[in-house]
Amino acid sequence: QVQLQESGPRLVKPSQTLSLTCTVSGGSISSGDYYWSWIRQPPGKGLEWIGYIYYRGSTYYNPSLRSRLTISADTSNNQFSLHLSSVTAADTAVYYCARISIVGVVKNFDHWGQGTLVTVSS
């Protein structure tokens, strides 16, 4: 059973870069069967897709975040990472990593990490 676990600083100062890592166990991110994604949820609000990476390194980002966002993968450690620059209080959220499964042509988020709350504050 695949498991995902987020890690990284819980508090980030405004204007700095938010960096999180997702460690995957029970499956390889190098498998071409899946995409690997980040999603966030501000406290008490809905879900926002951030972006994803495919094992060959190709990425696709939410256009609203693209100018500040980098997602990368470390296949040797079976991890992928999120870097969001120039953060503000609006970036305060629970950040989830998730696996994207493709059934036919329909993509879904079939496995999620437990989530980590990142607060942007001085």
Added chain:
Amino acid sequence: DIQMTQSPSSLSASVGDRVTITCRASQSISIYLNWYQQKPGKAPKLLIYAASTLQSGVPSRFSGGGSGTDFTLTISSLLPEDFATYFCQQSYSTFSFGPGTKVDI
């Protein structure tokens, strides 16, 4: 961008009730629609994908329907563990989520 809406935003129900939640897309998305359940402090859990296919391990009291722009999630007989927030999500054009429907007692 494809916008997703859900109705109602919240509902009160009792154990044993039949509950239906509606999700609408701002343009046709065929069956590129998934449903998730989220409990407080937990990650969302995939319930249904491709509009009507039950994810492995999900009880059969959950069902989904619809295509194009209008979709439904139905819980045939509510159990105590079903009180949660439910989100729809489209994958026709990148990804976007509905605002959620909170089901409480």
